[in-house]
Amino acid sequence: MTELAVDVRGLRKRYGDLTAVDGLDLRIRPGEVFGLLGPNGAGKSTTVEILQGHRGRDGGTVRVLGADPATADRRWRSRIGIVWQDESAPAELTVRETVEHFARYYPKPRDPRDVISLVGLDEKADSRIKELSGGQRRRLDVALGVIGSPELLLLDEPTTGFDPAARRRFWEVVRLLAREGTTIVLTTHYLEEAEALADRLAVITAGRIVAEGEPAALRERFGHEATVTWTEPDGTARSERTATPTRTVAGLIARFDGEIPGLRVGRPTLEDVYLELTGQGADR
Numbered sequence: 001m002t003e004l005a006v007d008v009r010g011l012r013k014r015y016g017d018l019t020a021v022d023g024l025d026l027r028i029r030p031g032e033v034f035g036l037l038g039p040n041g042a043g044k045s046t047t048v049e050i051l052q053g054h055r056g057r058d059g060g061t062v063r064v065l066g067a068d069p070a071t072a073d074r075r076w077r078s079r080i081g082i083v084w085q086d087e088s089a090p091a092e093l094t095v096r097e098t099v100e101h102f103a104r105y106y107p108k109p110r111d112p113r114d115v116i117s118l119v120g121l122d123e124k125a126d127s128r129i130k131e132l133s134g135g136q137r138r139r140l141d142v143a144l145g146v147i148g149s150p151e152l153l154l155l156d157e158p159t160t161g162f163d164p165a166a167r168r169r170f171w172e173v174v175r176l177l178a179r180e181g182t183t184i185v186l187t188t189h190y191l192e193e194a195e196a197l198a199d200r201l202a203v204i205t206a207g208r209i210v211a212e213g214e215p216a217a218l219r220e221r222f223g224h225e226a227t228v229t230w231t232e233p234d235g236t237a238r239s240e241r242t243a244t245p246t247r248t249v250a251g252l253i254a255r256f257d258g259e260i261p262g263l264r265v266g267r268p269t270l271e272d273v274y275l276e277l278t279g280q281g282a283d284r
């Protein structure tokens, strides 16, 4: 059996009295794109930082590419791609200089020109970093995350601050890397992003996984009920949540003479499922 790219069991992390990660299990296969979804403060960044080896843990076992990130060496580090959220790149250097500079840290870097193109920064290659917009800056961060041809790419909210076109473009980058066999773990607040990219995803709240699976399977498993809405003859809008919408509609047909005003039958979106799982759903 191939070794898992990420194998986390019973992970725990506390900050003082606050339990940020509360017994988390994650098994991610090589080549998978795995999404971690959850509301603010769920423990996503903490988990990713532990996988990167940048944060300690209070309990559990963690194996990333076969090593414990807490004690892994430099060689292990060169196999992991990280997209930093801070402003660590030197502001006076140009995009090209920065990418070339980072390429030298890795044994098997990609061609800096290809990487600059990949993230759509060709036109800004000779601009200084301090002259970039927020979204362009973020694309440079992504470029620095992939320059070393990582086997595993860890992305914490990679598209925050991207305009819609840049987000689509970034999705293409992720898909391309995935096709090349890179394992990718990404956290995101965007359901559509998780659905567009992830082979599997885990929904996490309060440091625990509340659901895990393929996006379509999650929708199927947790969102099997449909919502039937219609308008009563007196003008009142009605809505019923049911696992048997056909029966509900049949009942309405029997009750109404002719067309049922305002009839609509809807299946929950992944967003509905997510909001419900994370306790943010509106009562319906």
Ligand SMILES: Nc1ncnc2c1ncn2[C@@H]1O[C@H](COP(=O)(O)OP(=O)(O)OP(=O)(O)O)[C@@H](O)[C@H]1O
Pocket: 015, 018, 020, 038, 039, 040, 041, 042, 043, 044, 045, 046, 047
């Ligand atoms: N360095 C820290 N010291 C103390 N508490 C922290 C620290 N980092 C995170 N926390 C707390 O741990 C919890 C989990 O935070 P974390 O950043 O992992 O969540 P997240 O799911 O990434 O949230 P977001 O979506 O807002 O980025 C939060 O309640 C947060 O306030």
